[in-house]
Amino acid sequence: MxxxxxxxxxxxxxxxxxxxxxxxxxxxxxxxxxxxxxxxxxxxxxxxxxxxxxxxxxxxxxxxxxxxxxxxxxxxxxxxxxxxxxxxxxxxxxxxxxxxxxxxxxxxxxxxxxxxxPWALLSPVEFMANTLDHAEAIRAGGEVRVYDGGRTSAAVHEADIAAVALAVLTGAAPTGRRYMLTGGEAVTLEQKLAAVSEALGRPVTLTRLSEDQARADLAVAGLPPEAVEFTIALENDPPPVGSIPVDTVREVTGRPPRTFAEWARDHVDAFRAHAPV
Structure with missing residues (x-):
């Protein structure tokens, strides 16, 4: 087809x-x-x-x-x-x-x-690929400077989202429903960066900014005020659904979702110093 x-x-x-x-x-x-x-x-x-x-x-x-x-x-x-x-x-x-x-x-x-x-909705709680937002800082010197409230994320690998889409499109999974998609574990930003560090074979460090420092940095980066405040609020009061793994990927594909460590290995070249910007 x-x-x-x-x-x-x-x-x-x-x-x-x-x-x-x-x-x-x-x-x-x-x-x-x-x-x-x-x-x-x-x-x-x-x-x-x-x-x-x-x-x-x-x-x-x-x-x-x-x-x-x-x-x-x-x-x-x-x-x-x-x-x-x-x-x-x-x-x-x-x-x-x-x-x-x-x-x-x-x-x-x-x-x-x-x-x-006939259609189905794929609803990832968060993409593992959002970690690529830190790729420039990791390429430049390995220090990620952000406001980090310590929230956990059950982010999902894009390949698992695609696998569920394939099942829907080819008739292996039913239409008429919403597929909530997560990874199999809830991890912190510190744990994500540790996985990237392991994949790279060199240190990646997390420097936690204060709220005021983060607001200033985000404004310099060009985020409008409402986006800045949304980013801070998401760290301080994240929606619970974002940190609760669900088993949709396994139910649809017959195998467990990929881990963040696998994602880091799959994308390690994006974090290397020679990676294209």
Whole structure:
């Protein structure tokens, strides 16, 4: 079967493209910049943007299932054209849809429900790949300077998110439900950095800033005031769901979720001094 993957050059999309190809499926990968997507050989990379429903309609010919994201554009804004996207899916006869959801509901999810399209929502509590936010500091000298409230995170490996999406798209897992996705363990930032240090074979240190120091650093980095305060509040009062592992990955795929140590080894090159910026 031929499956459309939107967000194909992102962490989850890239892993999904790889896994679909390995399973013998045809992949049509949507990218705003096909020349720079660097996706695996075998994928049909087409130019497009999920925010452009008319353009999406042009790439759906022959597509039997689609993996969609709920955001688009340079600022990752929530989709506002959900009904138009769903209309294009229905016209093309797309039979199954997986949706990588965000913190908030976009216009896509209710449009899928209203149209009766078979779909499932993938809801990661946190991405292990968020640790790449510290890659520049680790490459530069190995010191990560942040405000750290000691919260734990049951973050999930993008390859496990992709594996659940593959199961939904190919009929191995049912549509009509929300898949809450976590890793198998809740770890602190200090433990994450220790895993990166182990993978690198050199020290990575955590320097804990005060709230005021963190506010100043985040403002210098360009975060708007509301984003700065959200970041601080998330450390001080994290939602409990983010630190509670659930067994969805094992239930869907038949194997345990990947550990953070595995993620660190998979991505170690991103933290090396020679890694491209």
């Amino acid at each position: 031929t499956i459309l993957v939107t967000g194909a050059s992102g962490t989850v999309g890239r892993s999904l493209v790889t896994q679909l190809l390995a399973a013998g499926h045809g992949v049509r990968a949507l990218s705003r910049d096909p020349e720079r997507a660097a996706l695996p050989a075998g994928a049909e990379v087409v130019r497009g943007d999920i925010t452009d429903a008319a353009g999406l309609a042009r790439v759906l010919d022959g597509v039997e299932a689609a993996h969609l994201i709920t955001f688009g554009g340079d600022g990752y804004e929530a989709l506002e054209n959900g009904p138009e996207i769903v209309a294009a899916l229905r016209t093309a006869g797309v039979g199954r849809v997986s949706v990588l959801g965000g913190w908030d509901t976009s216009t896509l999810e209710p449009a899928l429900d209203a149209a009766g399209v």
